[in-house]
Amino acid sequence: MGHLSTAELERHLDHLRAAPKVEGTLGLVVRRPAVRAREVVPEGVLDAEVGLVGDNWLIRGSRSTSDGSANPEAQVTVMSHRMVGVLSDDPEVQALTGDQLYVDLDLSVTNLPVGARITVGDALLQISAKPHTGCAKFVDRFGPEVMRFVNGRVGRELRLRGLNTSVVSGGAVRVGDAVRRL
Secondary structure: OOOOOHHHHHOOHHHHHOOOOOEEEEEEEEEOOOOOOOEEEOEEEEEOOOEEOOOOHHHHOOOOOOOOOOOHHHOEEEEEHHHHHHHOOOHHHHHHHOOOEEEEOOOOOOOOOOOOEEEEOOEEEEEOOOOOOOOHHHHHHHOHHHHHHHHOHHHHHHOOOOEEEEEEEOEEEEOOOEEEEO
């Protein structure tokens, strides 16, 4: 898989900025049943205790908590389906970004400030304060220029690497479901 250059990425900025602000759609659901494993699924269930049912978020834990337990502010990660579409048109490759929900909605800090809520299918999520900036695996898979682009000034404002959420109330989520900013 070739890595995109900054110039190639910048050509997509207008498209990325044009994401719907109030109502969009769920484009991809991905479970991570084990470390480095991904399952692209047509639907999933979000649960306030375990996050995405079948995902390893709860059992994997986190280096960002003092006791190593799962971080409730990073229960479900959400990424722009437009951004991941720039990286690849193959859902299996898109899933390698490591997120669980991929939505066509403006994820920018302006549109979805910390504490804002969105509905995805039958579930309700709240935007967390914890930034979502990616990891070494993201760089390995998509390249250092992509990481710099999504974490640069514009990328952070648009949250092109995505955002962290917590599940306020669970429910079913299906590819094609509406995603709404409340």
